[in-house]
Amino acid sequence: MKYDTRKDQIIQTSAILFQKKGFSAVTMRDIAKAMGIKAASLYNHIKSKQEILSEIIISLAEQFTEQMKIIKNSNDSSIDKLKQIVALHVNITSKNQFEMSSLNSDWMHLEAELEYYLKLRKNYENDFRSIIEKGIQDNELINGNPEVMLFSMLSTLRSLYIWLPKKEDLDIGKFTTELSLVLINGINK
Amino acid sequence: MKYDTRKDQIIQTSAILFQKKGFSAVTMRDIAKAMGIKAASLYNHIKSKQEILSEIIISLAEQFTEQMKIIKNSNDSSIDKLKQIVALHVNITSKNQFEMSSLNSDWMHLEAELEYYLKLRKNYENDFRSIIEKGIQDNELINGNPEVMLFSMLSTLRSLYIWLPKKEDLDIGKFTTELSLVLINGINK
């Protein structure tokens, strides 16, 4: 099993609740109740509600940043890099379903680390865009609007947390392949 | 200009605030302040905070339902129907940027009308899926996983409210064409 501190359990429980109602609508008493303790007891393990949110979001954002760096610096073709980005999103999302919901919906409630998060996100998008632009230059991709391509792919990848859980016994590898196909080659015959 | 009742102004102002922080984090005092009045005064025009949310979301959901009905019942090819769905989303989103944010992020805070909203959404997705399945049968679309195709298109279309505002002087028609191209034909050369 995992090495699970009590703090980790609080964060995990919080993420589940955050997905259902969003950060603002979840109270410390809600979180405590879900763990079978009183709200005040939470503070033996965490500093604040804000810290819970921050741990969830920043940890995920840094994972994406780290993996993007590897993809970016590889010598693969642009198409292959895009496929690796798809796989990256599917993998992280399948392992962090609830947390991904906060990453997508609750980031604006970050306080101290909001700026840092926005920086990571902007850098990620820039790296993504560069890969697309390189693909166009190298004649791998159609000569279309890179902004629209980025938007389309990233929107889909960021919504994975909504759809992945609906497919119970999902073959992650197969799904990744199918999704890459649709995102890159479209659906037209 | 528009026929704008005071109630409409409240709803519009609320939608702007809801986009920034989400329904739960916006207080009646926030809304009042943005309108230059006191919170209690809002209740001369609306019944509750819940009513504001409901007006925003149900009105939009019904617009989508209504238009989907027209597309569904037309005699156009599946590809053309899909293009019309893309146009539908771009049009409604470009005219209701803030409201679309609530539709996507705050629907779970609906109370009395939650069930009704979920029904509308489910029906919409089913109609969308049927069009894709028909396209596969008729050999218009690749013989892929229709669920993945639906997911990919719908995720992108539902995220439009995040991206459209970033492009200030956007040619809506051109954007619709570009987006349809990417969603249907992909980005591969």
Add this chain to the structure above:
DNA sequence: AACTAAAACTAACAAGTGTTAGTTTAATAT
């Protein structure tokens, strides 16, 4: 000028908010 109706106001409510202080219990190490 007097009347009316819409829309603002002040004041307050009961309930809920995140968080702190101080205390007790449970589990572990000596």
Add this chain to the structure above:
DNA sequence: ATATTAAACTAACACTTGTTAGTTTTAGTT
């Protein structure tokens, strides 16, 4: 058995929440 520490508890705080009641102001009509 005793001391120690982690983790729970109770009680309370200062503040914010949506909302109501009752009143005053504003603007348009007779």
